[in-house]
Amino acid sequence: MKVTFWGTRGSLASPGPDTVRYGGNTSCVSVVGSEGTVLILDAGTGIRRLGLSIPSDVKQIHILLTHLHMDHIQGFPFFAPLRRPGVEIHVWGPASTTLHLSARLQKYLSPPLFPVSVRELTANLRFHELPAQTLEIGEITVHAQMVVHPNPTIGYRIQCDNAAVAYLPDHEPALGSPTFPLSRDKSWTSGFDLAEGADLLIHDAQFTDQEYQTRMGFGHSSIRQAFQFAKLTGVKHLAPFHHDPAHSDDQLDRMFEEAIAEMQPSFSVTPSRERLSLDAVC
């Protein structure tokens, strides 16, 4: 599988001279399977550039939303294939007991918040609610499971040819768990099944330790917690993700260098940044 990052920022798009290297676009990652199937993980502002790169002969696209916070859907109406006749776009996202996924997305995709409504888009849009099943999309198998983050939020495990990528961009497994990350708590650790043994873990690492102390319960992890979760789940490669909009490129460089030096992880660490591509092989 080839994984490409189109948006790595959390909370709010933050373009500017201080965020050139890691990027200012919000969450969006593409995964291409061994036979060419393309999955898109989240529709933050990074999906705009991704949409422009998708060839016009692609007739089916799957977008897997983790949740409906604005930084994960704001780019959706700017995804160019939505305006291509004959393109079938499947949107997967968390279920709710009150409103269907499409109705909840239309809260944003309708006036006065946005001038174009869903029914005005040219592509054939289909909405599916999760979790309830394991998905088979082409040669790729997707497992979906709820994870700790405010409002229903899904994490994904994507498998293809015995390689696995886990995507938990907004995740606070340490919330309320005074023993995190002790190994005896595996079965009581949010996201454990999704990430266990993954070849690549894309995980929330928004805060410093100091910032986490005043943002506990926001649904995000510190860099240290991301490393601890990666160690607990035995992954081979960690891509810290969902960078805080207040952190500049230089700050992020320093934070990751310090974390690696201090924690000496036994797995590879590649901080996610826009335009980075990684191969996940078993």
Added chain:
Amino acid sequence: MSQQEIEVILSRHLAEYLAMPIFIVNPEGDLLFYNEPAEAILGTRYNETGIMPASEWSTVFHPKDLGGNPIPPKDLPLMIALTKRYPAHKNFLIRGLDGTMREIELTAFPLIGQADRFLGAIAIFWEITSK
């Protein structure tokens, strides 16, 4: 053992911070967790008993009505919440594993997650100290 559902994990975290005794069971009725205040009433520690099947917890505490008659497992509020999936409440007696008989008041409710996933049930109970 596979990972618990997220709503169950969060329920446990909440129970660990609350001062009210709380039981959490899965859809099969296995007692997954009880907090420290519950340990004081049950007379045993979670770390000692671990996960307990329904057949055990529904009888091991010898539940009796206030007249001293044994309560069949199916009439316990937590079993009603599990099997009928609606809330139930009862005032009854239990004998803790420390041998002490206590009167408790217990409310149980089913735990239903998004997409109508049935995840088990939760019981919150209070020891009646004077009546």
